[in-house]
Amino acid sequence: MVPEDVKARLAPAWIAARAFVIRRRLLFGVGLGALLALVAPLVWLGSSLPISRALEPLPSRAIILLDNRGQPFARRGAYKEPPVVITALPKHVPAAFLAIEDRRFYHHLGIDLVGVTRAFVVNAKAHRTVQGGSTITQQLAKNAFLAPERSLRRKGQEAMIALWLELRLSKDEILSRYLSSIYFGDGVYGLGAAARHYFGKPPEQLTIGEAAILAGIVKAPVDLDPVDHPEAARRRARLVLDAMVETKAITPEQGREAGQVKVPVARAALPVGGYFADWISPQVKSAFDGAAYGEVKVPTTLDSRLQRLAERAVARGMASSGPGRLGARAGQVALVAMRPDGQVVAMVGGRNYRQSPFNRAVQAKRQPGSAFKLFVYLAALRDGAGPDSLVVGAPVTIGGWTPSNYEGGGGRDLTLRDAFAQSNNVIAARVYQTAGGPAVVKAARDLGITSPLREDDATLALGTAETSLLELTAAYTAVASGKTPVEPYGRPRVAAPTTVALDPGQRAALLDMLGAVVQEGTGRAARLSQRAYGKTGTTQDYRDAVFVGFTGDLVVGVWVGNDDHSPMSRVVGGDIPARIWRDVMTSGLKAGLIARDSPPVPRVSRGEAGGDEAAVEAEPRPHRVPKWLRRIFGL
Incomplete structure (x- = not known):
């Protein structure tokens, strides 16, 4: 037993010891909690870091x-050159980037606390973001290894990768990787590519002023592009030079002299x-x-000379119609030019590529209008008709649909040639009805049309099925070449694809009718000094206007319309499209880029156009009523 007086003396000591133990446990718990609070986020961030590829090259x-x-x-x-070697560059080249992007690069471990604090103070005073606190190492981590998102998680990963890079690489290696991967605008990545792109020289030959211009681009590659925005690039370069003077990378005299450098007026590389x-x-x-x-x-296969002629013709054709007729009512245009074998030599997909890169010559599907009648009349020729075959022009109703002619004219009986030349809708519908929808679709397929076509839709006769201009132009190219199908191509071929020759008589009849369109029909605006063949097309409410034709060894298709399918101001295929077509052909003939007259095709006599060479002989043939006509008149 412990005496009471001893207990009384020991009580304070026991209480103190007990309190000490409790305090130790509390401190240990708080410390452990703080450690976990610090380590857990680091483990979470580190587990998702893409550091496995941090030292891989960045090829392009x-x-x-x-x-x-x-x-x-x-x-x-993306255009990129091999990585630059820092020791091979003039000292003023890396100095320009360090002065404007990260002056303390060689004095921090990937994260510059001094720079972050300075940026915070400056931004707080300005009430907006004026300076950034990211180091070059952080920028390399962000650009090379992380997605472009704004979040605390990404900023934490950026800091961790920056520290990891600093432990794995030397400062010169980090700077080399940074300079070799940053974006300089216009699809150019890295200092090596930028030096050649803007100044036509390797980075080892850059002057102080040129280095300042390139270092200035990095902040905003689009807005500070020295070709498109020379004044903005010059002002930014001046800031870089002032920073280089402040960091004593160059003398004030060198800075003033370098400030006189001319910004590039054109890119050494291609746009x-x-x-x-x-x-x-x-x-x-x-x-x-x-x-x-x-x-x-x-x-x-592009012919740059024809491409320039096509672009000028499009610009003139779309501008010369005047604001009253054109303006916003016909906002877009497309053009395709190809040789008889299908090689595409010129292409215009819109009025302005920079404003709208959507390629209306290839990607847009529009109604060809009467330009589709080529296939309707080919079906009739295959059924025994000829260009001089007479067709009744009285109104016709097919399945509840009654077509009408342009501006309500017509009603006369016409030959196939005259009906085709005048783009008579009623007769086209009669021809479709007689030849049959399947035969018309087959004719279109045989000439290379692959777009969806409905055999049971009589309005197909007037071109209501949508096709691309490239596809339609290739179909007309089949007639020009006499072989089908014609597959458009843009790279030189190793071997020509398998084709089938068109029936000589049917082709001669098509050429006869296509020539009549230009000489005496709706395509008179496309007349040339030599034989020309083509067809106009205009859709309902003037939503599309098309002209496709050929002369010599060039086939050209032109479309005019609006992207939103809104009506134009009475623009027809024989108007703006035909004039653009004629402009291209006239300029091409004058420049010697289009073959001169080929031997004329004899006019096809009355009677059937299919079968054999006798169908195109010039001698008169005994009159006989073709089975195609007998079917129309019920004979």
């Missing part, structure tokens, strides 16, 4: 598209873009195989 290739004379006309894909380039690019993806950097040159 670009393709240079060459025209049919081997001259480059467009670049597609990205162009409707033809967009169309052909998916077909040349195989060109990316092989080395990781540089450019691949890919030959194409």
Whole structure:
């Protein structure tokens, strides 16, 4: 037993010891909780870091598209050169980027607390974001390894990757990776590519002023593009030079002298873009195989001379109609030009590629209107008719549908040639009814039309089925070449595809009627100094206007309309499209880019056009009523 007086003396000590133990446990718990609170987020962030590829190269290739004379006309894909070597660059080149982006680069461990604090104070005073606190290491981590999202999680990952990079790489290696991967606008990545793109030289030859311009672009590659925005680029370069003077990278005299550098007025490399380039690019993806950097040159069928003529013709045709007739009522245009074998030599997909890269020559599906009658009349020729066959022009009703002629005219009996030339809708409907929907669809398929067509829809006779301009132009090319199908292509072929020759008599009859359209019909605005063939097309309420035709060794299709399918101001296929077509052909003939007159095709005599060469002989043939006509008149 412990005496009471001893207990009394020991009580304070026991209480104190007990309190000490409790305090230790509390401190341990708080410390453990704080440690977990610190470590848990780091573990969570670290578990999702993409550091497995942090030291991999960042390869990229670009393709240079060459025209049919081997001259480059467009670049597609990201353009990048091999990584730069910091020690091989003049000192003022990396100094320009360090001065404006990260002055303390060689003095921090990936995260610059001094810079972050400075940026916070400046931004707080300005009540807006004026400065950023990210280091070059953080920018490399963000651009190379993280998605472009704004969140605390991503900022934490950025900081962790920056620290990891600082532990794995030297400062020069980090700077090299940064300079070799940052975006300089216009599809250009890395200092090596940017130096060649804007100044036509390797980065080792950049002057102080040129380095300042490139360092200035990084902040806003689009808005500070020295070609498109020279004044903004010059002002930004001046800030870079002032920063280089402040960091003593250059002297004030060097800064003043470098400030006189001229911003590039043109790019040494080729601009990205162009409707033809967009169309052909998916077909040349195989060109990316092989080395990781540089450019691949890919030959194409584009004729840059014809392309320029086509673009000028489109600009003139769309501008010369006057605001009262055109203006916003006919907002867009498309053009395709190809040789008889299908090689596409020019393409215009809209009025302005920069404003709208949507390719209306390839991607848009529009009604061809009367240009579709080519297939209707081919079906009639196959059924025994000829260009001089007479057809009743009285009104006709098919399945509750009664077609009418343009502006209500017509009613006369006409030959197939005259009806085709005048684009008579009533007679086209009669021809469709007699030949039959399946025969018309087959004729279209045989000439290469692949778009959906309904055999039971009589309005097909007037071109209500939608096709692309490229597809329609290729179908007319089959008539020009006498072989079908014609497959449009933009890269030189190794071997020609299998084709079938058109019936000579039927082709001669089609040429006869197509020639009549230009000489005496709705396509008179397309007349040339040599034989020309074509067909106009206008859809309901003037929503689409088309002209497709050929002369010499060139076939051209032109479409005019509005993207929202709104009506135009009485624009027809024989108007703006035919005039644009004639402008292209006239300019091409004058420049020697289109073959001169080929031997004329004899006019097809009355009677059947199919069967054999005798169908196109010039001698008179005994009169006989073709089975096609007998069916119409019930004979």
